[in-house]
Amino acid sequence: MTEKSNEGLIPSVDGATTRLGGSPVASENHSVTSGEQGGNILNDFQLIEKLAHFDRERIPERVVHAKGSGAFGELHITEDVTKYTKAALFQPGTVTPMLARFSTVAGEQGSPDLWRDVRGFSLKFYTTEGNYDIVGNNTPVFFIRDGIKFPDFIHSQKRLPGSGLRDADMQWDFWTRTPESAHQVTYLMGDRGIPKGFRHMDGFGSHTYQWINEAGEPVWVKYHFKTQQGWEYFTNEESAAISNADYSRQDLYEAIERGDFPRWDVKVQIMPIADAEDYRWNPFDLTKTWSQKDYPLIPVGYFELNQNPRNFFAQIEQAAFSPSNLVPGVGFSPDKMLQARGFSYPDTQRYRLGANFEQLPVNRPVCPVNSYAQDGAATHQFNDADQPVYSPNRHSRAAGYLDDGTSSASGVTYGPATDLYVNPDPHGRDLMRAAYVHHRDDDDFIQAGILVREVLDDAARERLANNIADAMDGVSDQVELQVYEYFNRVDGWLGNRVREIFTARK
Numbered sequence: 001m002t003e004k005s006n007e008g009l010i011p012s013v014d015g016a017t018t019r020l021g022g023s024p025v026a027s028e029n030h031s032v033t034s035g036e037q038g039g040n041i042l043n044d045f046q047l048i049e050k051l052a053h054f055d056r057e058r059i060p061e062r063v064v065h066a067k068g069s070g071a072f073g074e075l076h077i078t079e080d081v082t083k084y085t086k087a088a089l090f091q092p093g094t095v096t097p098m099l100a101r102f103s104t105v106a107g108e109q110g111s112p113d114l115w116r117d118v119r120g121f122s123l124k125f126y127t128t129e130g131n132y133d134i135v136g137n138n139t140p141v142f143f144i145r146d147g148i149k150f151p152d153f154i155h156s157q158k159r160l161p162g163s164g165l166r167d168a169d170m171q172w173d174f175w176t177r178t179p180e181s182a183h184q185v186t187y188l189m190g191d192r193g194i195p196k197g198f199r200h201m202d203g204f205g206s207h208t209y210q211w212i213n214e215a216g217e218p219v220w221v222k223y224h225f226k227t228q229q230g231w232e233y234f235t236n237e238e239s240a241a242i243s244n245a246d247y248s249r250q251d252l253y254e255a256i257e258r259g260d261f262p263r264w265d266v267k268v269q270i271m272p273i274a275d276a277e278d279y280r281w282n283p284f285d286l287t288k289t290w291s292q293k294d295y296p297l298i299p300v301g302y303f304e305l306n307q308n309p310r311n312f313f314a315q316i317e318q319a320a321f322s323p324s325n326l327v328p329g330v331g332f333s334p335d336k337m338l339q340a341r342g343f344s345y346p347d348t349q350r351y352r353l354g355a356n357f358e359q360l361p362v363n364r365p366v367c368p369v370n371s372y373a374q375d376g377a378a379t380h381q382f383n384d385a386d387q388p389v390y391s392p393n394r395h396s397r398a399a400g401y402l403d404d405g406t407s408s409a410s411g412v413t414y415g416p417a418t419d420l421y422v423n424p425d426p427h428g429r430d431l432m433r434a435a436y437v438h439h440r441d442d443d444d445f446i447q448a449g450i451l452v453r454e455v456l457d458d459a460a461r462e463r464l465a466n467n468i469a470d471a472m473d474g475v476s477d478q479v480e481l482q483v484y485e486y487f488n489r490v491d492g493w494l495g496n497r498v499r500e501i502f503t504a505r506k
C-alpha cells in the first residue's frame, strides 16, 4: 500500500464517540431540549458543533475539471534517459510514489463521466527533490494557444449565465471564431471525445517542456502516456445508453480493488534545441503536435495505479496539481499557455483550499520543506522557535542556492534563470535574475550619505545618531557591529557617533 495514501489516517478507535476536541459525546441521537417538549439550547455543544461542521463540508469545486477520480501508484523508470535529464525521478531504476487524477473538463461535480469532452490527465510525483506535477489531457493539443483566452473559452463551454444550461451555439461560436481550435475540436468530436473509462485512454503532457542534463544541456521534450489496457471508446449511442453518471470513476475504483492495476507506458519525444527555430510548426504552439516521424517516441518507463484513495475528499478533492511544480532537471518552455497556467493553478488553490494547501498530507512533499513562509489560515506545520523568519540573517539558516547566504547581494546578477528554462530563443531575451542596471553614481549608501552631510544640520544629525542608538536596544553583539559598519558606509562621522552613544549606554 502506498504510504502517501495513509497520511492523515485516524486510527480506528473503540468506545464512545468524541467531540472534535476529544471529549466524550453523551448522545449522537438525542439533542438537548429545555424539558421534553421544549426548545433546543445553545449549550448543546455537540448539536451545534455537528451541524456547524456539516454546514461547512463543501468547498468550492474546481473551476474546471470539477468531476474527477484518482488513485495512488508508482512511477518506474526502466530506461536510461540520463543524457537528457538529471531529474532524480527519471534516473534508471528509480521508483517514485505518485497520485493520478483523471477528469472531465466542463462538467460540474456529479456530472456524467461519459459526456463528450476532453479528459484531464494529472500526475503528481512525490520525488526526493520535491513534487513534480504533469497536468495534461488525453489529447496532445489544446483549443487555444494563449492563456489570456482561457476564461473566454471556458465560459463558452460551461453554462449560460441566465438559464444555467449548456449551449451549443455559444460553444461553436467560440470555436469557429478561434481557428486555432480546429485541431483539438477535431480530436474532441472523434473517438477520443468519449473514452471507455479512464483506464482505456492515453495521456499527454501536451505542452513542450524542457529537460536539462547534469552538464546543464537542455532539450525540448513532450510526454506521452500510453495505456497498457488498450485504447477504447464509446460511440454517442453507446454512451447515451449508459445511465451510470460515475461510469469511469467506478471502473477505475473497481479495477484497483480487484487487483487489476492499470498501467501506462511513459514515453517522450525529444527535440534538440537547435531544431526548434526552423521546425515546420512552432514547437511551442500547444495547438500543434510534433510528428513522430521527425521525433519518434523514446521509452522511459511506466506507471501503475495500485491504491485507491482511502478518503475521496481528503486525497482527491483536496489534491492540488500544478504545472508550476517543477524539479531540477525539468523546465518550462516559451509556450504562453504553460506560462499562464503556472500562475493560475496555485492561485485558484489558495482560494479553493486555503493558503496552506501544500501542508495537506496529499499535497505535502516527501522531502523536507525549508521555507520562510509562515502563518495563514489552518497553519499546521511550523519551524522551531530558534529559526529566523527572514532572509538574509546572521543565523545558519540558508537562503536560495544561488544566494551567498550572508546578504541580499544587491548589485549581484545571478545570470539566466535556468531553473525555469534555459532560453536560447533568438527572438527574445533570456529570463534573468539580474540586479538593477547601475548608472554612473549608483551605490546603496551614496544618497543616505548626502542626506546626512548636505541636508541635515548639526542638531538633526545628533538626533539621528541618538534615534539609531535608541532603536538598537536589544541587538546581539554581532548585529551591533553590523550596524556600525552599515552607518560607517553611510557616513564616517555617523557610524562613529552611533558607536559612541550606544557603547556609553551599555
Ligand code: HEM
Binding pocket: 061, 062, 063, 064, 065, 068, 101, 102, 103, 119, 120, 121, 122, 135, 136, 137, 142, 146, 147, 148, 150, 205, 206, 207, 319, 320, 321, 337, 338, 340, 341, 344, 345, 348, 349, 352
Ligand atoms: C492558460 C490556460 C489554462 C488555465 C488558466 C487553466 C486553469 C485551470 C484551473 C484554474 C484549474 C483548477 C485547478 C484546481 O482547482 O486545483 C485547472 C484544472 C485542470 N487543468 Fe487547466 N488551465 C489551462 C489550460 C489547461 C491545459 C492546456 C491543460 C492540459 C493540457 C489543462 C489541464 C487541466 C487539468 C487536467 C486539470 C485538473 C487538475 C486536477 O486533476 O486537479 N489545463 N485548470
